[in-house]
Amino acid sequence: MLYVDIPTNPEIRALIETRADACVSIYLPTTPETQNVTLSRISFGNLTRTALEQLDAAGFDKRRRAVLEEHFLALDEDNDFWRLQANGLAVLATPDSLRTFRLATEVTKTVEVSDRFRLKPLMRAMAFPQHAFVLALSENDVRLVEVFADHPATTLNLPALPDSATDATGRASINNPGMGTGHGNAQGQKWLLLKYLRKVDAALRPVLAGRETPLILAATEPLGPIFRAVNSYPGLLAEGISASPDRMSESALASAARLVLDGHYAARIETATALFHERAGSHRAISDLQAVARAATFGAVELLLVDIDEVVPGTVGETDGTVALATKPGAASYGVIDEITGRAILAGGKVLAVRREDMPDGAAVAAILRYPV
Structure with missing residues (x-):
């Protein structure tokens, strides 16, 4: 089993706002x-030593250092x-606290010491987790399958799931739906299916509550449209798997789900890129690092696109957003793109983490603005 705990939006906002010595x-x-x-434990030990050495070089308080150690x-x-x-682990620590997040996707080995956390790898896990749930739904069976990027899919055990x-309607068959329902056959069958699917939706709520993980529906008509009408989870994707899931293995469902996810993410990037070019003419789309930092500081960013692999050490002015670049990472600097991303999120902006080849103008950051800055 893959143990994953991707941060929620409230958690990521709290981490963005964290400041410490x-x-x-x-x-x-x-x-x-x-x-x-x-090997992971050895790597963790080596990275903690690197962090403590950076603090020693900066003359950090010895008592606080001892607590952190x-x-x-x-x-x-x-x-x-x-x-x-x-497949990946994030450890975020101050002398007063330590948080860990286990990630479905691999991350690059990194250690950074600053007065704030480096969060872009976590944001990447949130934005493009390649992690989804598949609801495999038919009249004869229902399964909730969890899909990961680099690990076999697994069916979750949900006691409340009919x-x-x-089973959900308490009838030996729903093929004679008019009997005992007070409806004709067609309406009676729909009434029974609605009862079934409401129970499915209710069983999913405790598992999906508070998440933003995509849910992909694998079902055929009439179940698919009826479930979409009663579904209460906002993360249900519009595109689903149209084949009957009865004979599909977990692996087959996962393969089909990954194609849906790829299409979903590609469409988001395409839409954002088109909007960027559309807004550029009215000065509401920018890709200069200094300009984007200023816009994020003033709360003007509606949508921020960031190159997920780019690391730019430096600082960003607290009040005016002025970027001062550093020659190399150190305790006196932090990731500028991380900081811009955090400010955009705290001001209610959306963030899309993409590869460099998908970035508008090939920039490290690009912003679509609420208003010209």
């Missing part, structure tokens, strides 16, 4: 195979924690 951000690839986790040692020695891993339409 030492914020240590550590990212490393891990493995869900418990027998092979030793205790956090790292406690995590390093927690066998139960390391036994339950995914086994079938007949």
Whole structure:
């Protein structure tokens, strides 16, 4: 099983707002195979030493350093924690707290020390997680399958999920729907299916509540349209899997779901790029780093596109958004693109993390604005 805990929007906003005398951000690839986790633990130990050395070089308070080191040692020695891993791990620590997030996708080995956290890898996991749920739905069976980028899909055990339409309606068959329903056959069958699908939706709520993970529906007519009418989860994608899922394995459902996800993300990028070029003529689309930082600081960013792999060390002025670049990462600087992203999110802007080849103008950041700045 893959143990994943991607941060919610309220959690990411709280992390963006965190400031401390030492914020240590550590990212490393891990493995869900418990027998092979030793290398991940060794890597974590090496990265914590690098962080502590940076603090020593900056003359950090020795007592606060000792407390931070205790956090790292406690995590390093927690066998139960390391036994339950995914494909990537984020460790965000200050002398007063330590948070971990296990990610479905691999991350680049990174350590950064600053007065705020490096969060772009987490935002990437939120924006393009390649993680989804598939609701495989038919009259005879219903399954909720969790799909990951680099790990086999698994069917979740949901005790409240009905086994079938007949189980949900308490009838031996729904093929004679008019009997006992007070409706004609066609209306009676729809009434029974509605009862079934409302129970399915209710069973999903405790699992999906508070998430933004895409839900992909695998169903044929008439179940597909009827479920969409009663569905209460906002993350249900418009595109689904139109084949009957009865004979589809978890692996087959996952393969079909990944195609849906790829199309969903590609459409989002295409739409954002087209809007960027449309707004450029009215000075509401910019890609200059300084200009984007200023717009994010003033709360003018409606949609921010960021190159997920670009790292630009430096600082951003708190009041005017002026960018001062650093020659190399260090305790006195932080990731400028991370900071711009955080400011856009806190002001209610949306963020789309993309590859460099998909960025407008080939820039590291690009912003669609609410108004010209």
